[in-house]
Amino acid sequence: MSIALRLARIHARDVLRGRWLITYASGLALLAESFLRFSGSESNAVLGLGTVTLIAVPLLTLVVATVHLYAARDFIEALLAQPVRRRALFAGLYLGLALPAAGAFLVGVGVPLAVRGFGDELRGACATLLVSGVLLTLTFVAIACCVVFMVEDRLRGLGVALGVWGLLAVLYDAGVLMFVAMASDWPLEKPLLALTFANPIDLARVSLLLRLDTAGLMGYTGAAFQHFFAEWWGAGLALAALTGWVAIPVLISARAFNRKDF
Amino acid sequence: MTTPMVEVASLTKRFGSVDILRGVDVTIARGRITGIVGPNGAGKSTLIKLILGLTRPTSGRILVDGHPVDEDGAYRARIGYMPQMGRFPEHLTARELFDTMHEVRGRDVEVDDDLVGVLSLQDQLDKPLRTLSGGTRQKVNACLALRFSPALVILDEPTAGLDPRSSALLKDAVLSLRSSGVTTIVASHVMSELEELCDDIVFLLDGRVCYTGPISDLRGLTRQANLERAVAALMIREVA
Numbered sequence: 001m002s003i004a005l006r007l008a009r010i011h012a013r014d015v016l017r018g019r020w021l022i023t024y025a026s027g028l029a030l031l032a033e034s035f036l037r038f039s040g041s042e043s044n045a046v047l048g049l050g051t052v053t054l055i056a057v058p059l060l061t062l063v064v065a066t067v068h069l070y071a072a073r074d075f076i077e078a079l080l081a082q083p084v085r086r087r088a089l090f091a092g093l094y095l096g097l098a099l100p101a102a103g104a105f106l107v108g109v110g111v112p113l114a115v116r117g118f119g120d121e122l123r124g125a126c127a128t129l130l131v132s133g134v135l136l137t138l139t140f141v142a143i144a145c146c147v148v149f150m151v152e153d154r155l156r157g158l159g160v161a162l163g164v165w166g167l168l169a170v171l172y173d174a175g176v177l178m179f180v181a182m183a184s185d186w187p188l189e190k191p192l193l194a195l196t197f198a199n200p201i202d203l204a205r206v207s208l209l210l211r212l213d214t215a216g217l218m219g220y221t222g223a224a225f226q227h228f229f230a231e232w233w234g235a236g237l238a239l240a241a242l243t244g245w246v247a248i249p250v251l252i253s254a255r256a257f258n259r260k261d262f
Numbered sequence: 263m264t265t266p267m268v269e270v271a272s273l274t275k276r277f278g279s280v281d282i283l284r285g286v287d288v289t290i291a292r293g294r295i296t297g298i299v300g301p302n303g304a305g306k307s308t309l310i311k312l313i314l315g316l317t318r319p320t321s322g323r324i325l326v327d328g329h330p331v332d333e334d335g336a337y338r339a340r341i342g343y344m345p346q347m348g349r350f351p352e353h354l355t356a357r358e359l360f361d362t363m364h365e366v367r368g369r370d371v372e373v374d375d376d377l378v379g380v381l382s383l384q385d386q387l388d389k390p391l392r393t394l395s396g397g398t399r400q401k402v403n404a405c406l407a408l409r410f411s412p413a414l415v416i417l418d419e420p421t422a423g424l425d426p427r428s429s430a431l432l433k434d435a436v437l438s439l440r441s442s443g444v445t446t447i448v449a450s451h452v453m454s455e456l457e458e459l460c461d462d463i464v465f466l467l468d469g470r471v472c473y474t475g476p477i478s479d480l481r482g483l484t485r486q487a488n489l490e491r492a493v494a495a496l497m498i499r500e501v502a
Binding site: 003006007010014017018072074075077078079080081082083084085086087258259261262 | 277311314315316317318333334335336337338339341343345347348349350351353354362363365366367
């Protein structure tokens with residue numbers, strides 16, 4: 001086994017023993033079950049779970065990963081004093097945290113959905129929900145790595161992490177709305193599509209909404225989006241962009257870790 | 263003539279606009295115990311972290327056992343490091359911590375368990391680290407540093423928090439390592455401890471090396487009876 005995988009296994013074992021991941025998965029399962037039982041329709045349940053996945057999952061992942069990595073700083077230093085390359089240690093730290101977190105999301109949301117066994121019409125939406133949730137988890141753990149390896153002070157780091165979440169989950173949409181209001185006289189489909197791709201939460205949201213019957217509420221822009229995402233290359237491009245959103249912070253944090261003074 | 267265990271040449275380290283080390287040249291002789299002394303902020307811990315590759319130099323070169331300190335951490339296979347305050351995941355037990363580090367280094371690496379018995383740690387091995395006292399955790403740190411038969415041992419304030427008996431036992435272990443050819447670097451503020459343990463001294467002041475060489479030569483140079491007074495005399499001379 002390579003040293004990076006060995007380190008990932010060690011870190012994952014440490015993460016799993018911290019118990020927070022089990023609490024996280026159980027909380028998600030409880031929410032999922034509540035939505036599935038009390039939402040009235042299966043479509044509404046998936047929509048509700050989508051909101052949790054798009055807002056709460058990035059926030060919880062970011063905060064918990066940031067706190068965990070700051071607390072593990074001395075242990076990281078001890079590991080770095082062993083005969084390991086920094087790149088291998090970074091890969092071990094990232095994978096050891098991101099994979100269990102993604103697994104917890106899959107168990108918490110995926111198992112209740114799988115137990116229900118949705119019909120053909122919601123299968124695509126459920127798959128989009130699960131893939132988006134996993135990719136957002138991987139993205140936000142990577143953003144947590146960026147924060148921890150770039151900001152020395154942990155309180156400031158936690159503030160920066162919350163700021164990044166606020167920007168991507170709330171402020172970005174406010175900015176897009178302002179842009180739409182100001183540029184309402186121009187055709188906006190293409191700029192809006194580009195703006196959607198520039199934010200992983202928005203991209204996941206649009207990908208999910210267009211798989212549900214709520215897409216009709218999005219008007220002419222929604223129709224244009226639906227046309228784009230219904231094509232295999234459009235959906236493929238969205239998936240590639242979400243994967244790119246994992247890769248960018250991973251590369252930035254790997255670079256920061258490689259240069260960091262412990 | 264044997265090559266030195268550690269060679270540091272023209273080493274500088276700057277954090278932001280602050281120069282921590284300013285052109286440090288140090289040679290650590292093989293098989294000897296070398297103490298690093300200096301007032302707070304002199305750059306002792308930074309020098310140790312640079313040798314371990316935990317901190318990146320601004321400029322300069324470091325060789326450990328002839329290997330450059332670079333991205334390939336393989337040279338650390340023969341280093342045992344005891345940090346000033348090693349904090350590990352608190353739910354781990356000492357046994358699990360030892361096992362984890364063994365897993366990181368590779369299962370084929372030879373393990374030396376002697377210090378666990380010497381420091382009477384057997385009964386503490388299966389308790390979570392959070393339940394251990396500061397001194398006991400420091401013993402765990404010491405056992406970890408000496409566990410994988412290192413050729414170079416780096417100890418940062420090793421006896422801080424240890425009771426007198428454990429402190430004496432650890433010093434005995436370090437002295438016995440010297441007789442088996444192991445090189446040791448000790449950073450400490452406790453001059454009596456350094457005087458008891460060390461053959462050589464590196465005295466850092468304001469990021470520069472003020473003296474490097476045998477303790478006996480330093481005492482002769484400053485005409486002082488012990489290390490504490492010799493270092494104090496050197497500091498007064500440098501500041502003046």
